[in-house]
Amino acid sequence: MKELMLGNKAVARGLYEAGVCFVSSYPGTPSTEITEEAVKFDEIYCEWAPNEKVAMEGAFGASLAGKRAFCAQKHVGLNVAADPLFTMSYTGVNAGLLIVVADDAGMHSSQNEQDSRHYAIAAKVPMLEPSDSAEALAFTKTAYEISEKFDTPVIIKMCTRVAHSQSLTETGEREKHEKTYEKNIEKYVMMPGNAKKRHPVVEARTVALTEYAETSPLNRAEINSDKIGIITSSTCYQYVKEVLGDKVSVLKLGIVNPLPPKLIKDFAAKVEKLFVVEELDPIIETFVKSLGIAVKGSNILPRIDEFSQNMIADAFGEFVDAPKNANYTQIDDPIPSRPPVMCAGCPHRGLFYSLKKRKCTVLGDIGCYTLGAVKPLGAMDMTLCMGASVSASHGFNKMLGANDKNVVAVIGDSTFVHSGITGLANVAYNQSNSTIIILDNSITGMTGHQQNPTTGLNIKGEPAGKINLEALCRAMGFNRVRVVDPYNLAECDAAIKEETAANEASVIISRRPCALLKNVKHKPPLEVDKAKCIGCKACMRIGCPAISMKDGKSVVDTTQCVGCGVCSQLCPKDAFISTK
Amino acid sequence: MNNTKNIMIVGVGGQGSLLASKILGYILTNEGYDVKVSEVHGMSQRGGSVVTYVRFGDKVYSPIIDKGEADYIVSFEILETARWLPFLRPNGQIVTNTQQIDPMPVITGAVQYPQNICEKIKNLGVKIDALDCLTLAREAGSAKAVNIVLLGRLSHYFDISQQSWEKALTANVPAKFLELNKKAFVLGKDSVS
Ligand SMILES: Cc1ncc(C[n+]2csc(CCOP(=O)(O)OP(=O)(O)O)c2C)c(N)n1
Numbered sequence A: 001m002k003e004l005m006l007g008n009k010a011v012a013r014g015l016y017e018a019g020v021c022f023v024s025s026y027p028g029t030p031s032t033e034i035t036e037e038a039v040k041f042d043e044i045y046c047e048w049a050p051n052e053k054v055a056m057e058g059a060f061g062a063s064l065a066g067k068r069a070f071c072a073q074k075h076v077g078l079n080v081a082a083d084p085l086f087t088m089s090y091t092g093v094n095a096g097l098l099i100v101v102a103d104d105a106g107m108h109s110s111q112n113e114q115d116s117r118h119y120a121i122a123a124k125v126p127m128l129e130p131s132d133s134a135e136a137l138a139f140t141k142t143a144y145e146i147s148e149k150f151d152t153p154v155i156i157k158m159c160t161r162v163a164h165s166q167s168l169t170e171t172g173e174r175e176k177h178e179k180t181y182e183k184n185i186e187k188y189v190m191m192p193g194n195a196k197k198r199h200p201v202v203e204a205r206t207v208a209l210t211e212y213a214e215t216s217p218l219n220r221a222e223i224n225s226d227k228i229g230i231i232t233s234s235t236c237y238q239y240v241k242e243v244l245g246d247k248v249s250v251l252k253l254g255i256v257n258p259l260p261p262k263l264i265k266d267f268a269a270k271v272e273k274l275f276v277v278e279e280l281d282p283i284i285e286t287f288v289k290s291l292g293i294a295v296k297g298s299n300i301l302p303r304i305d306e307f308s309q310n311m312i313a314d315a316f317g318e319f320v321d322a323p324k325n326a327n328y329t330q331i332d333d334p335i336p337s338r339p340p341v342m343c344a345g346c347p348h349r350g351l352f353y354s355l356k357k358r359k360c361t362v363l364g365d366i367g368c369y370t371l372g373a374v375k376p377l378g379a380m381d382m383t384l385c386m387g388a389s390v391s392a393s394h395g396f397n398k399m400l401g402a403n404d405k406n407v408v409a410v411i412g413d414s415t416f417v418h419s420g421i422t423g424l425a426n427v428a429y430n431q432s433n434s435t436i437i438i439l440d441n442s443i444t445g446m447t448g449h450q451q452n453p454t455t456g457l458n459i460k461g462e463p464a465g466k467i468n469l470e471a472l473c474r475a476m477g478f479n480r481v482r483v484v485d486p487y488n489l490a491e492c493d494a495a496i497k498e499e500t501a502a503n504e505a506s507v508i509i510s511r512r513p514c515a516l517l518k519n520v521k522h523k524p525p526l527e528v529d530k531a532k533c534i535g536c537k538a539c540m541r542i543g544c545p546a547i548s549m550k551d552g553k554s555v556v557d558t559t560q561c562v563g564c565g566v567c568s569q570l571c572p573k574d575a576f577i578s579t580k
Numbered sequence B: 001m002n003n004t005k006n007i008m009i010v011g012v013g014g015q016g017s018l019l020a021s022k023i024l025g026y027i028l029t030n031e032g033y034d035v036k037v038s039e040v041h042g043m044s045q046r047g048g049s050v051v052t053y054v055r056f057g058d059k060v061y062s063p064i065i066d067k068g069e070a071d072y073i074v075s076f077e078i079l080e081t082a083r084w085l086p087f088l089r090p091n092g093q094i095v096t097n098t099q100q101i102d103p104m105p106v107i108t109g110a111v112q113y114p115q116n117i118c119e120k121i122k123n124l125g126v127k128i129d130a131l132d133c134l135t136l137a138r139e140a141g142s143a144k145a146v147n148i149v150l151l152g153r154l155s156h157y158f159d160i161s162q163q164s165w166e167k168a169l170t171a172n173v174p175a176k177f178l179e180l181n182k183k184a185f186v187l188g189k190d191s192v193s
Helices: A007-017 A032-038 A052-064 A075-080 A082-091 A117-123 A133-150 A192-215 A234-247 A261-269 A283-290 A309-316 A348-357 A368-373 A388-400 A413-430 A469-475 A489-501 A538-542 B017-030 B078-087 B117-123 B133-140 B143-157 B162-172 B175-190
Strands: A003-006 A022-025 A045-048 A069-074 A097-103 A154-159 A165-169 A220-222 A228-232 A249-252 A255-257 A273-277 A361-363 A407-412 A435-440 A480-484 A506-511 A526-528 A547-550 A553-556 A576-578 B005-012 B034-039 B049-057 B070-075 B088-097 B127-131
Touching: A003 A007, A003 A133, A003 B017, A007 A032, A007 A097, A007 A133, A007 A154, A007 A165, A022 A032, A022 A052, A032 A045, A032 A069, A052 A069, A052 A075, A052 A082, A052 A097, A069 A075, A075 A082, A075 A097, A082 A117, A082 A192, A097 A133, A117 A154, A117 A255, A117 A283, A133 A154, A133 A165, A133 A192, A154 A234, A192 A261, A220 A261, A228 A234, A228 A261, A234 A249, A234 A273, A234 A309, A249 A261, A261 A283, A273 A283, A348 A368, A348 A407, A348 A435, A348 A489, A348 A538, A361 A388, A368 A407, A388 A407, A388 A413, A388 A435, A407 A413, A407 A489, A413 A435, A413 A469, A435 A489, A469 A480, A469 A506, A480 A489, A489 A506, A526 A553, A538 A547, B005 B017, B005 B078, B017 B034, B017 B049, B017 B143, B017 B162, B049 B078, B070 B078, B070 B143, B078 B088, B078 B117, B088 B143, B117 B127, B127 B143, B133 B143, B133 B175, B143 B162, B143 B175, B162 B175
Parallel strands: A022 A045, A022 A069, A069 A097, A097 A154, A228 A249, A228 A273, A361 A407, A407 A435, A435 A506, A480 A506, B005 B070, B070 B088, B088 B127
Antiparallel strands: A003 A165, A165 B034, A220 A249, A526 A576, A547 A553, B005 B049, B034 B049
């Protein structure tokens, strides 16, 4: 029977059916659910790794050991794992090795919208691109065949709309594929002498893969018209079919690297006008042009953001009889935006309030706490990529530290282990007078509550190793390491004041578990004693979604409030009282 | 040519729209349609505006719904109804909760929450079925059942048997909350808006 299945779950199902034994990933939207679904199969060993590079290298080791292996990451995660990727292309694999990278055109939850196809081209590895869940499952299985046949890691590129859409999918049985490990120094030890011999192998493999792409059923021409032909892939294929249906011919590419020149030339010869519909960078378009074929793409569709059916209808209106976009209606009032906010009771809030109060320059990082940049807190000066808070504050302090003693780095527990530790090593080694604040909420919050090396639990919630952050920092040579409770504003304030003033580097660990964790006990909600409230709005300065002003007085939404009490520490009249 | 129907479910992160789309996806699949359900996870869950697309028909291609395309907008919050109104197709139907949840720019006083949104939408000639789902959900036994109250209301507009809906509820909500949710469904269905 067909099942309505999330794209990411379909990949996990494909892993199961392909006989995969090892999955190691670092979470990142929109890739996270693949690993969360894979762990539900007892036959697959799954883990959260500290970062994407570690995950990918783990998967490589498992492949070497003879078991089919896998890692998943979001697009920026592949930047972190790029180093092993490029040389794994040279070594090739033993058992099949698949890498999923999930792009996020439209930046639903990302800091940039880079196009991961460049990586496949640069690393010279094949890349497949499914357009719905059924293909996600099928392509996953095919990817392992390609990996073993051509001795290469394979990348599947997902995007938000394929990863996070459910469509009907048929499932199959698990197969067994295992190899034995054999020592092969020339293939697996990449030093210059050996790598020189592997590079021609890589080039020859690309030729063979191109030949494969010419005839693979993953690439398919749907010939319906001799007027208009569109080359497309992924979710763009769905938009094209939705709007233009059988009025145009379509070359649907399931393999986006390497591209098939003969197939494209043949297709181009069958139509009067040729177009490419691809999100982000004009990669297929550039390739088609390099074959000397005239093609339109980036001149009729934008190079930013994701596409939709209306955009296709607009772009093709002048070439085909495309359906007109429907009229739509709206009310005249301006609609207030509804940005995401720190949850009521979020432990990050108190710390950020203190940073704002002390007018700190805050070099930020990526996680729920990036919302500290949002008004009314507005307590962040920079966010770049995971780990950059620590390393950038080192550089900032080296240059301006003598004049500006009010600079801090803030970094979450998961992000700290991901890539903050190496930055901290630089602070310790090259001795900048930096203050690093680790926001330890005992979970990877942003991506939906994954365990990490500081939480003491593994991906299944079972007891696991637990890194002691204080001991780690002390071992690196920091004398000033202190722990504060972010629900206690006086404590936060004192710690920030003293540590930024100190004449040596320091670490503050702001420790309290995420308010949304199931095992966290909350106090009863607070309410406002109307007789005491003078409407001074002091409590509004923390941007708590549970507090608003009605008729000049503060009111608490008791369905949201978890009684953290940060607001009551700001109230000059003690107007917040427990509902108990 | 294309008989695909489009339902948009909109609301505020944390209101339970994922369960609503799960139940709809389940029931429509069982009715034999091709179905696609699309949602955005991640950042938008933290109290932000969230949207889920449910599409069904003989053959569904795109997983998303564009402006002017929704046959139904099912909304958990009235400001969100106004925000996503441009996605309704001409003559489409809105089913909405009348609850107001202030977004942060309103809380901080930077902007005003628009007044009388229901009236204004009605005055545009749009078909809007508005009800206080929060009160009905509480009546059923839990404020969290707003999603099921809305589904009950939506069921009016579909030719799907009560039995099928009940089967979908049974399959998708935990057994200990089943009676509560069945009650919420009926309250939503039978209430007069
Ligand atoms: C290289 C990279 N990998 C993954 C992500 C996705 N991501 C964003 S924040 C985050 C983790 C945040 O966890 P933590 O640092 O513990 O902070 P919290 O959200 O719990 O406050 C992840 C995995 C990313 N942005 N970049």
